[in-house]
Each structure stands twice: as C-alpha cells, then as structure tokens.
Amino acid sequence: MEREVRVRFAPSPTGPLHIGGVRTALYNFLLAKKTGGKMILRIEDTDQNRFVPGAEDYIRESLEWCGIELDESPWNGGPYAPYRQSERKPMYMQYAMQLIESGHAYYAFDTAEELDEMRERLKAAKVATPQYNSITRMTMKNSLTLPEDEVKRRLESGDPYVIRLKVPRKEEVRLKDLIRGWVMVHSSAIDDKVLMKSDGMPTYHLANIVDDHLMQITHVIRGEEWLPSAPLHVLLYRYLGWEDTMPEFAHLPLLLKPDGNGKLSKRDGDKLGFPVFPLRWQDPFSGEISSGYREAGYIPEAFINFLAFLGWNPGTQQEIFSMEELANEFTIERIGKSGTRFDIQKARWFNEQYLRAKPDAELAGYLLKALEEHNITCSPEKAEKIAGLMKERVSFPQEFWREAAYFFVAPTEYSEKVASKKWNSQSVAVFTDFRNELSTLSDFNADTVKDLLVSILERHGMKIGMVMQALRLAVTGAEAGPDLMQIIEVIGREETQNRIDAAISALSQYVTA
RNA sequence: GGUCCGUUCGUCUAGGGGUUAGGACUCCAGAUUUUCAUUCUGGCAACAGGGGUUCGAUUCCCCUACGGACUACCA
Numbered sequence: 001m002e003r004e005v006r007v008r009f010a011p012s013p014t015g016p017l018h019i020g021g022v023r024t025a026l027y028n029f030l031l032a033k034k035t036g037g038k039m040i041l042r043i044e045d046t047d048q049n050r051f052v053p054g055a056e057d058y059i060r061e062s063l064e065w066c067g068i069e070l071d072e073s074p075w076n077g078g079p080y081a082p083y084r085q086s087e088r089k090p091m092y093m094q095y096a097m098q099l100i101e102s103g104h105a106y107y108a109f110d111t112a113e114e115l116d117e118m119r120e121r122l123k124a125a126k127v128a129t130p131q132y133n134s135i136t137r138m139t140m141k142n143s144l145t146l147p148e149d150e151v152k153r154r155l156e157s158g159d160p161y162v163i164r165l166k167v168p169r170k171e172e173v174r175l176k177d178l179i180r181g182w183v184m185v186h187s188s189a190i191d192d193k194v195l196m197k198s199d200g201m202p203t204y205h206l207a208n209i210v211d212d213h214l215m216q217i218t219h220v221i222r223g224e225e226w227l228p229s230a231p232l233h234v235l236l237y238r239y240l241g242w243e244d245t246m247p248e249f250a251h252l253p254l255l256l257k258p259d260g261n262g263k264l265s266k267r268d269g270d271k272l273g274f275p276v277f278p279l280r281w282q283d284p285f286s287g288e289i290s291s292g293y294r295e296a297g298y299i300p301e302a303f304i305n306f307l308a309f310l311g312w313n314p315g316t317q318q319e320i321f322s323m324e325e326l327a328n329e330f331t332i333e334r335i336g337k338s339g340t341r342f343d344i345q346k347a348r349w350f351n352e353q354y355l356r357a358k359p360d361a362e363l364a365g366y367l368l369k370a371l372e373e374h375n376i377t378c379s380p381e382k383a384e385k386i387a388g389l390m391k392e393r394v395s396f397p398q399e400f401w402r403e404a405a406y407f408f409v410a411p412t413e414y415s416e417k418v419a420s421k422k423w424n425s426q427s428v429a430v431f432t433d434f435r436n437e438l439s440t441l442s443d444f445n446a447d448t449v450k451d452l453l454v455s456i457l458e459r460h461g462m463k464i465g466m467v468m469q470a471l472r473l474a475v476t477g478a479e480a481g482p483d484l485m486q487i488i489e490v491i492g493r494e495e496t497q498n499r500i501d502a503a504i505s506a507l508s509q510y511v512t513a
Numbered sequence: 514g515g516u517c518c519g520u521u522c523g524u525c526u527a528g529g530g531g532u533u534a535g536g537a538c539u540c541c542a543g544a545u546u547u548u549c550a551u552u553c554u555g556g557c558a559a560c561a562g563g564g565g566u567u568c569g570a571u572u573c574c575c576c577u578a579c580g581g582a583c584u585a586c587c588a
C-alpha cells in the first residue's frame with residue numbers, strides 16, 4: 001500500500017524567508033500537487049533566542065504571494081495541530097525519555113565552560129574533530145560517567161541538564177537520498193547531539209524527527225545543508241523504532257552567489273542590486289530594509305517559473321510553465337545535483353515573457369495605479385491602449401509609467417543628440433504645416449495623421465525618414481518609443497499641436513539654415 | 514583540519530560508451546521597423562586535469578585539483 005504523499009516545509013521564523021527557502025517550499029508543493037498529496041507548513045521555533053517578530057507573518061505572506069498553497073499550517077490548522085513546535089513543547093520529552101530508557105540517550109550536566117574546555121583540550125592534542133562523542137563522553141559529566149545516585153540527586157535538585165543521543169562508536173550509517181543515491185557515513189563522524197536543551201525545548205534534530213513521524217511525513221525535501229546531519233536523523237528514526245515508516249530524503253543543491261564563491265546571501269543582493277527575498281522586509285531591530293521581488297515588479301508566476309528552473313528542468317525544451325504545468329511535470333529525479341549559481345538576468349527574462357503574455361487590460365491596471373499616485377486621471381481604454389503599445393519594451397510593470405509619462409505630460413526636456421542632428425529648418429517647415437493642417441482632419445487617428453504627414457512631406461519633396469525622429473522629439477522629447485502615430489492618436493490633436501509649438505520655440509537654437 | 518556532497522559553453526542546463534555535444538539567458542552580427550524595443554535569422558562559447566577499463570570514453574572506475582555544505586544547548 002502506497003501511503004498518501006505528505007510533504008512539509010519547515011522554516012524557522014528567524015528573519016525573512018530566503019529565496020532558497022521559497023524554492024524548497026515550491027518543490028515540496030509541486031510534489032504534493034503532482035501526487036495529490038498534502039502540503040504541510042510547520043514552524044520550527046524551538047530556539048526562543050532567535051525569535052524575530054513578524055517573521056512568521058512574512059513567511060505566510062510570501063507563500064501566498066507565490067501561490068504556494070498549504071493544506072495544513074498554523075494558520076489554517078489540520079489534523080496534526082498544533083503546527084508550531086513551541087506549542088508542541090510538551091510532546092517531545094517523552095520521546096527523549098524513551099531513548100534514555102532504551103539506552104540510546106543520556107543526561108549530560110556539563111556547563112558551557114566545561115564544553116569549551118574539552119574542545120580546547122582536544123584541539124591542543126591535535127584531535128581533528130573535537131566533539132562530544134563515544135570517546136570523549138567518558139570524560140564528561142553525564143549519566144554514563146556519574147554514579148547513579150548523583151545523577152538522581154542532580155535531576156531532583158533541578159540541576160540544568162541536556163539529553164544527548166548516544167551515538168555508537170563504530171557503525172556504518174547508510175541513507176538513501178532521492179537525488180544523490182546512497183550516502184554512507186561512519187558513526188564516528190557524528191557527535192552525541194543534544195536532543196533536549198536545558199530550557200526544556202528539543203533541538204531541531206529531535207523535534208524534526210518526532211514531528212515528521214507524528215505528522216506522517218513521507219518525503220523530506222530540504223536544502224543540502226542538512227545532508228551531513230541526515231545520518232543522525234536515520235539513527236533517531238531507528239532508535240525510536242520508526243525506521244519502517246521513515247520518510248524518503250531529497251537534499252536540494254544550494255543556490256550560489258552570482259559571482260565569487262559561496263552560497264547566495266543577503267549581502268549579494270545588496271551588492272549586485274537584486275532582491276534575495278520574495279517580499280520587502282524591514283528588520284524590526286535594526287530597521288534595515290531588504291528589497292523584495294514583489295516590490296521590484298516581479299510577477300509571482302514569473303518568479304515561480306524562474307525559481308522552479310533553478311536546479312530542476314523538465315528535460316524538454318519548454319521553459320514557460322504555469323504552476324499547474326510545473327506540478328504535472330515535476331519529478332524529484334530531474335532535480336540536479338550541483339549547486340546553482342544565481343542569475344538575475346534570467347529572472348528578468350522570465351518576467352518579460354510573462355508581462356508580454358498578459359492581456360492589455362490587465363497591464364493597464366499597473367499604469368492606472370501609478371497615474372493615480374501622480375494625480376493624473378485616465379480612462380481605462382486609454383490606459384489599455386498605452387499598455388499595449390508599451391508592453392514589449394518594458395521588463396517591469398512600474399516602467400509603464402516611467403517609460404510612458406510623455407503620454408500624459410508634455411516634454412520639458414529634449415534629447416540633445418536628436419535635436420542637434422535632426423532638428424532643422426526643413427523639418428520645422430514641415431511641422432508647421434503639419435500642426436496647422438491637423439485641424440482640418442475630420443477623423444483623427446493614427447492612420448489619418450500619417451496620411452496627412454506623408455502628403456505634406458510629398459509637397460516638400462521629403463521622405464518620412466527625414467523628419468520622424470525630429471517629430472518624435474517634438475512630441476515626446478525622447479529618442480525612442482513605440483509607433484509615433486499611435487502616440488499622437490492617444491495624446492490627441494490639440495495636445496500634439498501644443499507640443500509641436502512648444503518644441504519649435506524651445507529648439508529654435510538648432511535651426512541654422 | 515575532518516566528514517559528506519558536487520564538477521558539460523560566462524550562467525541555467527539536455528545528453529550519454531561511437532553525437533557536427535542540443536536548448537535557454539547574456540553578448541555580437543544581419544533582417545524587419547519612422548526610432549528604440551519586440552520578432553526573425555545567424556554567430557561566439559563547454560564535457561576541470563591525470564590515470565585506468567574498453568576496439569572506442571565527455572559518459573564507467575580511481576586519483577588529483579577546484580567548488581560547496583557541515584563541523585553549536587542555531588535551524
């Protein structure tokens with residue numbers, strides 16, 4: 001009997017959700033969606049010292065923006081609630097006790113100073129990896145070395161203690177990773193990890209295994225940084241007697257810096273000028289602001305498409321995928337093994353593709369919003385037309401306003417380059433006729449305006465190429481843009497005439513002969 | 514340092530014992546356009562190195578180099 005697929009994304013609310021975390025969440029979601037399974041979100045807040053206000057809301061809002069839907073979460077509940085580890089605190093101790101009783105864990109009373117001392121001592125003795133393990137634990141203060149009655153006394157008197165896993169001295173721990181195949185680690189490389197902290201909270205390792213088991217998780221898809229501790233997790237499943245329902249593991253390759261070495265960090269975004277977080281974030285302590293993809297103008301579907309391809313591909317030539325399509329095509333087998341260098345250029349390209357695929361009416365909304373902020377009124381029809389003219393020349397929605405302001409505001413500055421090269425007495429003569437005869441047009445649209453211009457040019461013995469750039473300059477002040485006749489149609493007859501008049505007087509110094 | 518993971522164009526990648534090693538982004542050139550952009554066409558550009566195995570390795574194995582992660586009472 002195949003179990004229903006149940007995957008989880010388990011972030012810590014210690015700050016804004018990193019883009020790598022979003023990808024991890026996405027892959028989990030995709031697997032759930034493909035298999036008709038369930039997607040669970042669990043908040044791993046076992047470290048009270050690292051709690052950051054607002055981080056949990058940020059996670060929630062980020063996933064919503066991305067279109068990653070949760071079947072079970074702290075916010076919409078589920079059959080295995082609660083979904084916050086801090087609220088599950090009472091559940092963990094019994095499993096730690098179970099491990100102590102079966103001889104797989106023990107109490108340890110060492111202070112931080114004593115631990116430091118031990119590590120220093122080992123370092124001085126040139127031990128490669130100073131760690132609390134099968135050998136060193138015999139020199140420390142724990143229930144393996146202390147007399148039974150002293151352990152009892154310490155426990156009863158409330159001495160601070162932790163519970164550590166008793167990792168065997170010599171044992172091969174094997175683990176099958178869906179992406180990497182069999183991974184083998186010798187138990188001597190694993191230290192006696194703390195399972196229960198002295199504050200009564202479990203560590204990640206214990207809480208994670210207990211919750212994944214209790215929540216019937218079938219696949220653990222997480223970042224590669226967890227691979228080294230995965231064998232430890234296998235041990236935990238084994239000692240708890242849960243090995244037969246242990247989830248499958250898939251460790252995702254990391255997202256790397258665009259340049260240089262190392263994994264992608266917050267600093268890289270600042271340095272290279274792109275966001276590393278889905279949403280804008282203001283640090284509640286320092287007030288520092290980090291930019292987000294949403295605010296930068298990325299369309300969530302494009303962002304998701306881009307993210308999906310960072311380490312995964314469908315094996316076909318198709319690149320544009322909706323969430324539905326991604327879910328249909330997704331398989332863990334097609335996730336790559338090697339780290340992925342982050343390339344913002346590709347994200348931008350995806351955004352352009354999505355922007356161009358959107359209907360003009362929808363795009364008009366972006367423009368309308370910007371216009372509102374600038375106190376400019378505009379009909380939806382006009383905004384739609386402008387959006388249609390502009391959409392193939394912008395990468396982000398906010399550029400609709402930035403690049404198309406001349407549709408609403410007459411130019412106050414003119415491109416020096418075009419003015420000096422194209423503005424002359426001949427073109428001024430043509431424009432004078434043109435602005436006057438515009439009034440004679442009974443039907444004012446791009447076609448009739450163009451016909452008029454062509455006939456005037458014929459009269460002057462000139463070709464259209466000789467004046468178009470100058471006319472564009474007069475009307476928009478810019479060197480480039482969409483079809484000029486369309487622009488004129490949009491801004492209207494009178495405004496066009498006014499702008500030509502203004503340009504003729506403003507650019508008179510360029511007229512030489 | 515130790516353990517583990519990885520290595521195909523600048524980047525994301527397909528492929529896989531015998532291929533002109535394919536695509537996408539970027540970049541360059543040409544065509545189209547009233548300009549710019551779009552679009553179209555074309556171009557530059559890769560199997561980290563050394564040993565094996567094999568008739569034949571980019572593909573399989575080993576070593577080296579390089580890169581990465583981990584090495585906390587953080588996750």
